[in-house]
Amino acid sequence: MEFSKRSLVIFGLGWLTSIALVGLIAGYYYIEYQNLLAKLEEYKGQVMRVNICINYEGWNGTIVWHNGTLVLAGCDLLSATKRVAVVNYTYWQSMQASFVDAINNIWNNGTHYWMWYRWTNNGWDYGPVGADRYILSPNETVMWRYEKPQY
Amino acid sequence: MTGKLALKTGGFNEMNCKHTALLAVMTALCVGIQLTPRPPNVETTSLISFLVGFLFGAGFGALVGALTMFINGFFSSWGFAGIIMPFQMAGMALIGFTGGFYRKILGGNPNNVASPTKVLRLEVSFLAAFLTLIYDVITNVGWALPSGVPIIVALIQGAWFTAIHIASNVAFFGSAFFILVRIVSKLLGEGLWSSQKEAS
Numbered sequence: 001m002e003f004s005k006r007s008l009v010i011f012g013l014g015w016l017t018s019i020a021l022v023g024l025i026a027g028y029y030y031i032e033y034q035n036l037l038a039k040l041e042e043y044k045g046q047v048m049r050v051n052i053c054i055n056y057e058g059w060n061g062t063i064v065w066h067n068g069t070l071v072l073a074g075c076d077l078l079s080a081t082k083r084v085a086v087v088n089y090t091y092w093q094s095m096q097a098s099f100v101d102a103i104n105n106i107w108n109n110g111t112h113y114w115m116w117y118r119w120t121n122n123g124w125d126y127g128p129v130g131a132d133r134y135i136l137s138p139n140e141t142v143m144w145r146y147e148k149p150q151y
Numbered sequence: 152m153t154g155k156l157a158l159k160t161g162g163f164n165e166m167n168c169k170h171t172a173l174l175a176v177m178t179a180l181c182v183g184i185q186l187t188p189r190p191p192n193v194e195t196t197s198l199i200s201f202l203v204g205f206l207f208g209a210g211f212g213a214l215v216g217a218l219t220m221f222i223n224g225f226f227s228s229w230g231f232a233g234i235i236m237p238f239q240m241a242g243m244a245l246i247g248f249t250g251g252f253y254r255k256i257l258g259g260n261p262n263n264v265a266s267p268t269k270v271l272r273l274e275v276s277f278l279a280a281f282l283t284l285i286y287d288v289i290t291n292v293g294w295a296l297p298s299g300v301p302i303i304v305a306l307i308q309g310a311w312f313t314a315i316h317i318a319s320n321v322a323f324f325g326s327a328f329f330i331l332v333r334i335v336s337k338l339l340g341e342g343l344w345s346s347q348k349e350a351s
Contacts, residue, residue: 006256007274014277017284021317024310031307 048073048138052084054103055145058112077116077142078131089131097130106146117143126150169339174211177203177335181219188228192316196220197246197283198323202331204250212247219243238293242286249282267329279324280317287313 003011040047052066066084078098081087088102100114101107108114116127118134119141127134127142136142181199196219204212220239224232232239253275288306295305306313 003270007270010274010277010281013281017277017280017317020284021310021314024307024313027303027307028310031304 046073047071048075048136050075050080050136050139051141052080053141053143054085055143055147056106058146058148059106071136073138075136076132077127077134077136080136080142081131081144091132092130095130096133098132100131100144103144103146111148112146113149114144114146115149117145119143170207173335173338174203174207174215178215178218181215182222185219185223186226186228190315191229192312193319194316195323196223196243197279197286197320198327198331200243200247201250201253201279201282201324202328202335204247204252205254205332206335207251209248209251209255212250213244214247216243216245216247217241234297235290235293238290242289245289246282246286249278253278272325272329275328276321276325279320283317283320284313287316 047070049068049070052069054064054066056062056064069080069084071080071083078087078089078100081100081103085104086102087100088107089098089100091098100116103114106114116131116134117124118127119125124143177199181196181203184199185194185196196216200212200216200219202212203215217240220232220236220243224236224239287309291305291309292302294300295302298305
């Protein structure tokens, strides 16, 4: 196909337009990124990062890591988990704590339950309290595992 | 009077009643659509101004574009345009003017417009993209200068609005321009190229 000089000039203008547009959109996201970094710097000390693992061992064996999840300083495990997954839970007045019934629509049943662990120097430690009672530390690593409880 | 109302409009061509009426209708249509609430930056004013320029001459195209944006500046559903209005008028006038200029550089080849090839459709779409970008640059400059915002920042902040504007105009021009040219030419009852002598 042969193009006239006119066509080529107009196509050139269109090409320039697309280049300019891509540049503008890239610039837009660069500025957004810089703004977010600045905001993050501003809130340094107010936020922290934690690593959350969701282990579907008793269901299909999938393990999903949410490393570097950004949460507010002093955030509890339940709130942090809700940032990365859909969580159903029940508050037990008698225990004064919440009990997780399902994560991402995988529900506790008669045999399997969602249990949580925290990573320590000795390996995975069983979570000592309800998830909403446990306050996370910066860079802490925790795991939810769908399993047959040991007890 | 033989049914021909000759209008001497400076550099413009002589126009008969049909031309005048059609031009008035298109201007009204242009203003009407422009003032109708619609998604931001999706507009047909560019298309109609370009079309008027193409059919009636660059001067008329520029006039329709500028006047539409002038009226829009006061009655737009987005509110009074303010300081940006002259820039909108200039941008739209440029689009209307380019419509006339494009016809001039197309030359006398009625077959091209009667059944436009893919290349011509592409040309019009690419031209629409470029003109829309220029329009957005002009209006962003018009906003940035009095606000004291760097021009490049103003352009970047409006990048997605520009993208929507360009995409919609590319679609409108590519799909509707030559169809509208055919319809209007039929309404005028003239050959596609006889309504503007300077084009041949």
